[in-house]
Amino acid sequence: xxxxxxxxxxxxxxKLFADIDRVTTKRWAIMEVCGGQTHAIIRNGxxxxxxxxxxxxxxxxxPVCVTPLGGIDKALAIASLPDVIFCSFGDMIRVxxxxxxxxxxxxxxxxxxxxxxxxxxxxxAEENPDKxxxxxxxxxxxxxxxxxxxxxxxxxxxxxxxSVLVSHVLVPPAIExxxxxxxxxxxGFLAAGHVCSIMGTWQYGPLVDKHQVPIVVTGFEPxxxxxxxxxxxxxxxxxxxxxxxxxxxVVSEEGNVHAQTLVAEVFEVxxxxxxxxxxxPQSGWRLAPAYREFDAELRFxxxxxxxxxxxxxxxxxxxQGFIKPNECEAFGKECTPRKxxxxxxxxxxxxxxxxxxxxxxxxxxxxxxxxx
Amino acid sequence: xxxxxxxxxxxxxLPLRDYERIVIGHGGGGKLSAELVEHLxxxxxxxxxxxxxxxxxxxxxxxxxxxxxxxxxxxxxxxxVVRPLFFxxxxxxxxxxxxxxxxxxxSGAQPIALSSGFILEEGLEMATLARVASDMGTAAKLxxxxxxxxxxxxxxxxxxxxxxxxxxxxxxxxEGVDIRPGRATPGDVxxxxxxxxxxxxxxxxxxxxxxxxxxxxxxxxxxNGLVADMLAVSKDLHVLRDPTRGGVTASLCEIATxxxxxxxxxxxxxxxxxxxxxACAFLGLDAMSVANEGKLVAIxxxxxxxxxxxxxxxxxxxxxxxxIGKVVDAHHGVVVAKTTFxxxxxxxxxxxxxxxxxx
Numbered sequence: 001x002x003x004x005x006x007x008x009x010x011x012x013x014x015k016l017f018a019d020i021d022r023v024t025t026k027r028w029a030i031m032e033v034c035g036g037q038t039h040a041i042i043r044n045g046x047x048x049x050x051x052x053x054x055x056x057x058x059x060x061x062x063p064v065c066v067t068p069l070g071g072i073d074k075a076l077a078i079a080s081l082p083d084v085i086f087c088s089f090g091d092m093i094r095v096x097x098x099x100x101x102x103x104x105x106x107x108x109x110x111x112x113x114x115x116x117x118x119x120x121x122x123x124x125a126e127e128n129p130d131k132x133x134x135x136x137x138x139x140x141x142x143x144x145x146x147x148x149x150x151x152x153x154x155x156x157x158x159x160x161x162x163s164v165l166v167s168h169v170l171v172p173p174a175i176e177x178x179x180x181x182x183x184x185x186x187x188g189f190l191a192a193g194h195v196c197s198i199m200g201t202w203q204y205g206p207l208v209d210k211h212q213v214p215i216v217v218t219g220f221e222p223x224x225x226x227x228x229x230x231x232x233x234x235x236x237x238x239x240x241x242x243x244x245x246x247x248x249x250v251v252s253e254e255g256n257v258h259a260q261t262l263v264a265e266v267f268e269v270x271x272x273x274x275x276x277x278x279x280x281p282q283s284g285w286r287l288a289p290a291y292r293e294f295d296a297e298l299r300f301x302x303x304x305x306x307x308x309x310x311x312x313x314x315x316x317x318x319x320q321g322f323i324k325p326n327e328c329e330a331f332g333k334e335c336t337p338r339k340x341x342x343x344x345x346x347x348x349x350x351x352x353x354x355x356x357x358x359x360x361x362x363x364x365x366x367x368x369x370x371x372x
Numbered sequence: 373x374x375x376x377x378x379x380x381x382x383x384x385x386l387p388l389r390d391y392e393r394i395v396i397g398h399g400g401g402g403k404l405s406a407e408l409v410e411h412l413x414x415x416x417x418x419x420x421x422x423x424x425x426x427x428x429x430x431x432x433x434x435x436x437x438x439x440x441x442x443x444x445x446x447x448x449x450x451x452x453v454v455r456p457l458f459f460x461x462x463x464x465x466x467x468x469x470x471x472x473x474x475x476x477x478x479s480g481a482q483p484i485a486l487s488s489g490f491i492l493e494e495g496l497e498m499a500t501l502a503r504v505a506s507d508m509g510t511a512a513k514l515x516x517x518x519x520x521x522x523x524x525x526x527x528x529x530x531x532x533x534x535x536x537x538x539x540x541x542x543x544x545x546x547e548g549v550d551i552r553p554g555r556a557t558p559g560d561v562x563x564x565x566x567x568x569x570x571x572x573x574x575x576x577x578x579x580x581x582x583x584x585x586x587x588x589x590x591x592x593x594x595x596n597g598l599v600a601d602m603l604a605v606s607k608d609l610h611v612l613r614d615p616t617r618g619g620v621t622a623s624l625c626e627i628a629t630x631x632x633x634x635x636x637x638x639x640x641x642x643x644x645x646x647x648x649x650x651a652c653a654f655l656g657l658d659a660m661s662v663a664n665e666g667k668l669v670a671i672x673x674x675x676x677x678x679x680x681x682x683x684x685x686x687x688x689x690x691x692x693x694x695x696i697g698k699v700v701d702a703h704h705g706v707v708v709a710k711t712t713f714x715x716x717x718x719x720x721x722x723x724x725x726x727x728x729x730x731x
Contacts, residue, residue, distance in 0.1 A: 045711045358717035
């Protein structure tokens with residue numbers, strides 16, 4: 001399969017593992033920022049096969065995981081309103097709010113739909129003029145252009161029964177917050193390739209210079225991830241801190257300029273709460289004044305929503321790399337994918353869910369040799 | 373004085389049988405119901421109008437050979453609520469036949485009779501129903517089984533999604549055959565009958581209006597012939613499962629739990645078609661958890677593996693059968709995959725339906 005098999009080749013992987021082993025002399029902690037990369041690492045067992053000196057820390061790059069509980073509760077409240085069609089990306093549907101999720105809202109009569117593109121939600125609004133169609137616009141810079149386009153199109157076409165509940169987050173301020181943290185253990189970063197495909201790499205140079213930390217823009221297939229790790233380790237061992245692009249087949253320095261222009265027109269930067277982490281200044285996007293009329297938070301009055309997080313849940317520490325998911329006391333006990341306490345256990349990209357799904361029996365020896 | 377009305381030449385202006393859509397009356401048990409059966413279902417199921425219709429079918433198990441085979445029947449039922457009704461490679465009609473035929477076959481039984489219950493939504497186009505019924509008839513013929521009894525109900529528009537079908541089937545289990553999940557034994561070999569994930573991806577691509585460049589067709593197929601061929605070389609098949617909803621992952625997890633054994637497979641050995649792998653990568657799904665409708669997982673003793681695999685590969689529905697793993701006396705109740713890179717990971721049941729990932 002073009003673009004799949006080539007980046008999953010076991011022989012090339014062996015060579016990359018050997019290269020990494022050869023250059024590693026000290027202990028290094030590397031954070032993969034994006035949840036998609038966490039998924040690839042755990043699913044393929046890359047962390048098991050790396051040498052003991054390299055520790056991978058799973059970063060806060062799953063948009064589902066970092067959407068604050070209050071935002072989810074707002075979504076649930078809006079989705080429960082009569083005459084509302086609430087549209088969401090698939091994996092947001094199962095994320096629990098304070099006491100239920102969107103599946104439950106649907107079973108109670110709410111009209112909740114999974115869409116693949118926010119533009120589908122605009123179409124729904126057009127087809128259902130007597131309903132209010134709300135799209136849950138979450139995600140990093142990757143989903144922002146399509147989300148921005150939906151609002152832009154709605155405005156251009158005079159579709160007034162469409163709005164978005166925005167909870168957008170940005171990668172560079174999160175990286176900054178992580179390296180700035182007092183007890184930060186992260187020596188180098190794998191930056192999220194798909195975010196950079198939109199935004200380019202230019203935002204990261206200043207971070208590298210300011211914090212003297214290597215950042216390697218990395219893809220999502222297993223070999224991409226290994227190559228990213230190899231490049232970070234080489235930089236660290238040589239005492240360099242540079243910005244490198246290990247995903248040039250997708251990412252350029254300037255990024256997708258058209259997308260950036262559209263996003264800058266529709267959104268403006270704002271402070272944003274991150275679930276489990278807290279508020280990070282200038283780390284999110286909200287609708288710019290010219291598009292504020294499409295803000296679902298302003299359109300629907302769902303009252304004040306106070307959403308305390310679970311006291312047991314340590315997802316914030318997981319997201320910042322202070323603990324591994326299975327070091328949380330609630331992991332696999334009070335907190336499972338069936339009854340998640342925090343969003344990191346819900347999303348398939350969440351570090352806790354990835355650990356639960358793939359690593360519950362850590363340390364077991366498996367000899368397969370299926371005989372085929 | 374006006375002429376008196378003349379009723380002699382009067383006839384109802386509504387020709388009953390020419391409704392283009394299902395109306396409530398088609399489920400009312402009156403003439404409309406009878407005509408639906410006579411003109412639509414019976415021809416589709418290849419039942420002659422001259423055959424005597426009664427309240428229940430009567431099956432002569434003596435003729436079917438029940439006593440000679442030890443007197444055990446397999447009995448299974450399943451309901452079909454697929455959307456869209458027609459998709460590349462199949463329809464709700466052939467699924468309703470193949471699904472139940474396969475469930476019966478997974479006990480090693482040869483299906484001898486099926487029932488079919490329809491719940492129709494008022495307003496369903498008659499042509500659509502005819503197409504569904506015709507697909508059922510064709511599938512039943514291919515599987516070598518007859519639909520011998522049925523029922524039709526009609527619900528108000530909006531109370532159902534076009535057509536729902538329930539089928540049940542019975543089959544006779546040959547003597548000496550004991551196929552069930554609990555028989556998975558450490559050392560056994562896990563065989564998959566062919567490429568996986570095609571049905572789920574075919575339906576999803578239609579349902580969500582996603583186009584993948586190449587069209588992936590559902591693998592909907594009857595497997596009773598394949599099972600018969602396998603039993604012909606070894607009566608001692610331990611476990612058979614058709615990995616429908618939840619995919620191969622669900623089948624393996626259920627077997628591991630039921631038999632309290634470990635199951636280990638190698639990802640490198642999995643037959644995942646390129647189109648399925650591509651669609652799954654695109655949607656963030658796991659091909660091992662995607663539904664199949666014409667595949668089976670077989671668990672057999674190691675000494676039987678070669679013969680069973682050979683018999684499968686000689687059958688049209690098992691041509692690409694392959695060994696993917698084995699049953700082990702470790703990590704009891706848990707399925708473990710060896711990744712292509714040589715690491716291992718636990719394979720778990722999906723909580724509900726797989727959800728497409730955001731990015």
